[in-house]
Amino acid sequence: MQTHFFRERVSHSTGWRIQAAAIVEEILPHAKSTQVDILLDLRSMLLDEVTWENLLDTFLQARAVVEDDHYMPFFRLRQLLEYSLRLEMAIQPDTPHSDMIRDMLRRKFPTLASYRRELKRLEFELNVTDDILSQKIQT
Amino acid sequence: MPTLTTKQTNAVINGLKNLLADSYSLMAQTHVAHWNVEGPHFFSLHEAFQKQYEELFEAVDEIAERLRALEELAPGGLAVLAKLSPIAELPIEHLPAKDFVAHLLDGHEKLIARAEQLREACDEAGDLETQDLVIGRIQVHQKTCWMLRSTLKNL
Numbered sequence: 001m002q003t004h005f006f007r008e009r010v011s012h013s014t015g016w017r018i019q020a021a022a023i024v025e026e027i028l029p030h031a032k033s034t035q036v037d038i039l040l041d042l043r044s045m046l047l048d049e050v051t052w053e054n055l056l057d058t059f060l061q062a063r064a065v066v067e068d069d070h071y072m073p074f075f076r077l078r079q080l081l082e083y084s085l086r087l088e089m090a091i092q093p094d095t096p097h098s099d100m101i102r103d104m105l106r107r108k109f110p111t112l113a114s115y116r117r118e119l120k121r122l123e124f125e126l127n128v129t130d131d132i133l134s135q136k137i138q139t
Numbered sequence: 140m141p142t143l144t145t146k147q148t149n150a151v152i153n154g155l156k157n158l159l160a161d162s163y164s165l166m167a168q169t170h171v172a173h174w175n176v177e178g179p180h181f182f183s184l185h186e187a188f189q190k191q192y193e194e195l196f197e198a199v200d201e202i203a204e205r206l207r208a209l210e211e212l213a214p215g216g217l218a219v220l221a222k223l224s225p226i227a228e229l230p231i232e233h234l235p236a237k238d239f240v241a242h243l244l245d246g247h248e249k250l251i252a253r254a255e256q257l258r259e260a261c262d263e264a265g266d267l268e269t270q271d272l273v274i275g276r277i278q279v280h281q282k283t284c285w286m287l288r289s290t291l292k293n294l
Contacts, residue, residue, distance in 0.1 A: 071291050075241040079227075106234075 014049070016084040021046040023073050023080075031066065038062045052085050056104070057112040064110040078105050147264035152211050154257030155269065158276065159202045159213060160223030161250040166195035167217075168246055171229050172239040180236050180294060187290070191243075191283060198276060205272055225249055237294045244287040247280045254280070 024043040031039055042062045045055045059081060067074040082105050100119075109115040173188035203213035214220060221228075226246040229239070254277050261270035 071237060072241055072244060072288075075238065076245070 016080055017046045017049065020077055020080045020084075023077055027066065027070050027073050030070070032069070035062075035066045035069070038065055052088050053112060056081070056085065056101070060104075060109055060111055060115075063108070081105060147260070148209075150260035151257070151264050151266050151269055152206070152209060154253070154260050154273075155202060155206050155209070155211075156214050157223055157253050158250070158257055158273065159199060159206065160220040161226055161246075161253060162195055162199050162202060162276075163220045164224040164226040164228075165243070165246045165250060166192050166199060168226065168229050169195060169243060171231070172243055175229075175231070175234075176236050176239045177233065178236040184236055184239070184290070187286070188239075188243075194279065198279070201272065202276075205269060209269070225253075237291060240287050240290050240294065244284060244291070247284050247287065251277055251280050251284070 021043050024039055024046065028036065028039055028043075038058070038061055042058050045058050059077065063074055063078075082102055086101050104112075104115050109118070169188050169192040173185055173192060176184045176188065203215075206213045214223060226249055227242070229242050254273055258270060258273045258277065261267070261273060
């Protein structure tokens with residue numbers, strides 16, 4: 001059952017974001033009280049078309065708190081985000097290599113900042129540039 | 140007994156071809172999962188996936204033979220069947236065991252959704268024999284979904 005909040009915002013959002021917000025909406029009635037706030041934030045960000053950075057950061061935070069209890073919905077969200085955010089990032093200037101989004105979602109980083117710190121560390125240790133870091137980080 | 144319309148017959152035939160493609164795709168994905176799954180639950184998952192792809196192999200044969208019984212040719216070949224099925228391929232890389240289970244569960248759920256449409260098409264066409272086969276297949280996939288969902292909780 002979709003809430004009034006969801007139906008009201010849907011008309012302003014793009015297809016994949018609506019699909020993702022609907023998945024979050026399905027988790028909400030079964031979520032623990034400690035998980036509700038972050039899920040509500042994630043749903044809002046999906047429907048409000050915020051930038052990929054804010055959306056991804058909130059997704060990673062929600063994932064850290066909720067995924068163990070709701071693995072399948074988060075698996076589906078990951079698939080949607082991986083495909084759709086890569087497309088969004090590919091058409092925006094000054095974004096990291098779009099392959100990095102895949103790596104970021106496969107490995108379990110709690111925030112975007114922690115992923116960036118890991119990149120900086122590897123950049124320093126391996127002495128490589130951003131362009132090839134997405135390949136190096138896999139090894 | 141009323142004669143079936145072409146539209147009703149086509150819905151059953153196309154639905155059976157989709158069921159064949161989905162089952163074949165799922166069989167291939169389950170086989171890949173059997174080979175590539177890793178981790179502390181390797182042996183139990185390796186064996187469970189083997190049982191599942193062996194069951195699917197027999198099902199594919201049964202579905203194809205039903206198409207032949209309806210005087211239709213069965214579609215075949217990896218490229219042809221891949222085009223007919225929306226079930227995504229497993230990435231060939233080191234994944235957490237949970238992701239193999241989740242990927243297959245997603246595939247079984249997609250198959251069930253299309254098989255339910257076929258079950259309705261069989262009902263409208265009055266094709267009870269095909270409907271019987273489809274109901275049997277849905278039951279098997281629902282049972283597999285239950286097993287995979289239960290596995291996810293303990294991984």
